[in-house]
Amino acid sequence: MKKILVVDDVKGWRDYNSNIMYELFGSDIEIKTAECASEAYNILLQEEPLDIIITDLQMENNYEPKFAGEWLVEQIKTFSRYINTKVVIVSASYNVRHIAGALGVECIPKSTALKCLSAYKEALGVV
Incomplete structure (x- = not known):
């Protein structure tokens, strides 16, 4: 069973x-959701390793000058138990590709996410 965390401040995007x-994966998955980076971080502290984390960039402003999602990905990278976790940033931010590249994770612009299931397949390495 895949364990997945979806993080976005907009409920519609979490859904x-x-x-x-x-x-993509059928019903044999367990999904947890969080509406901000700090809530997601608390889940990371308590949770067994997750297989996939999908996060937005722009959520709460507590981590300026960084985006909340950027801070979250940096935190994920500090946990040895998340070394094999696939992290994907799904964001409308104009610089999502630059930030994701700097963090060493995949990204999907929200404009693409709305119309292209194959973008998720590619980002997650799903055949």
Whole structure:
């Protein structure tokens, strides 16, 4: 069973990304959601390793000058138990590709996410 965390401050995007995960992996998954980076971080502290983390960049402003999602990905990288976790940033931010590249994770612009299931397949390495 795949364990997945979906992080976004907009409920519609949490639901959308969760539905995409069900479409890709079927019902044999467990999805947790968080509406901000700090809530997601608390889940990371308590949770067994996750297989996939999908996160937005722009959420709460507590981590300026960084985006909240950027801070979250940096935190994920500090946990040895998340070394094999696939992390994907799904964001409308104009510099999502630059930030994701600097963090060494995949990204999907939200404009693409809305119309292209194959973008998720590619980012997650799903055949």
